[in-house]
Amino acid sequence: MVTMADAQILVVDDEPDILSVLVYHLSREGYRVTTAVNGQGALTTADAERPDLIILDLMLPGMDGYEVLQRLKRADRTNSIPVILLTARREEEERVKGFEVGADDYITKPFSARELTLRVEALLRRAKAEPVSVSRRIAVGPVELDREAHRAFSEGAEVDLTPLEYRLLEVLLERRGRVQSRRQLLQAVWDTNAAIETRTVDMHVARLRTKLGGAAPLIETVRGIGYRFRALDK
Amino acid sequence: MVTMADAQILVVDDEPDILSVLVYHLSREGYRVTTAVNGQGALTTADAERPDLIILDLMLPGMDGYEVLQRLKRADRTNSIPVILLTARREEEERVKGFEVGADDYITKPFSARELTLRVEALLRRAKAEPVSVSRRIAVGPVELDREAHRAFSEGAEVDLTPLEYRLLEVLLERRGRVQSRRQLLQAVWDTNAAIETRTVDMHVARLRTKLGGAAPLIETVRGIGYRFRALDK
DNA sequence: GGAACCTGTGACAAACTCGTGACGCTTCCT
């Protein structure tokens, strides 16, 4: 079993038993491990230590695990730290909610050491393979974004976008090829806990579509799920 | 609380009091319970009865609990029976040692009935759904699923699926090679206790078959039982 | 102060999804 060299992992759990088991397994694999026992500590530590990966128990005293996750993901939009959720609940609902808020993977209790290390490795590998280049220019198919000038182009011609539209397009481009639920988009574009109807997203997607023009719909609808920008490059 | 249908559990403990408490609770939950009072008996019974789960007290006369565990795990390495350790000792050292030898979970005495059944259920559930590979991409034969993009392919070509069809395919692929009863599929795809006719499953399987195309039926009918996705990979 | 613009929301139609009854075919049993 290959360990990712020298990665640092933050483990957040309030149950001493589970915490120690996690620490034990991860340490044995050669990872540097930091711990936190509540949401507040998790956020502080994540900010201070910038770990390479966070393992987060959903059930925490005080701050809800989801909220911790949300704040983690919101803190640094461009390059957030991958998070593995730890949950006793298997229900689809939980899983969906977790992914929607931005989890990268999850593990159900009880878990085996093998399962744990496999997922940790997979995520670290992925994070490493995706050096987050916050490039000044991003182009997908006929659409182009100049982030420095804050301008958008479609088939060479400049498109006049409102701030919100620009931001929505930016998010969709960054995550091209991947479905984004309405809730995910709300979180990414509207930042806040936005007390906004998810239907509003539809509206802005429609406006974007119109402004971008083109025959083929660049922003695809994934019925029942959300939207996805066509991945034509590469 | 849902009990895993008809699972058999082997309880190993030399203290009559604890043994009877365990048997009482487990039986009440609907499990078939077998017992053993020492290491040798545990190994023999485990081999003969192939229970779905073993609850093992660490302190046994004669053979040490760890040794029993080690032998159990060595016996059938590929698909060993999950083991819950029972220990009076709270020390980290014990716990660590247990996991190292291959325990799947553990319970510290004294324990509540609730704690017991929760862990038992969780482990049985996990064993049942074992290949929980939450990989981004899953491919079986000519069929491929890109979960990040939420797209399905058959023989390279994208297949347009409804949300329900997508989910059904996902479940079938995850459990490829294993027959899934209509009720199992309903539970997995339609979430909870949906009040839906089991015949509806047939309908969606048929739709899926049509959309996936191909000469050989990828989704096989197991008469009187349910359906199974052909396991062609590996 | 006014005009132009941005943005969230309700409303409604269109498109799509999905459960169900019906019916005929196949398989199994006696």
Next chain:
DNA sequence: AGGAAGCGTCACGAGTTTGTCACAGGTTCC
């Protein structure tokens, strides 16, 4: 062979989801 049970498929309507319009506050910029 006859009958029963299991299964595949069709068609349809109720329900849900999405695209779009219109509009009202709010904001920005002259």
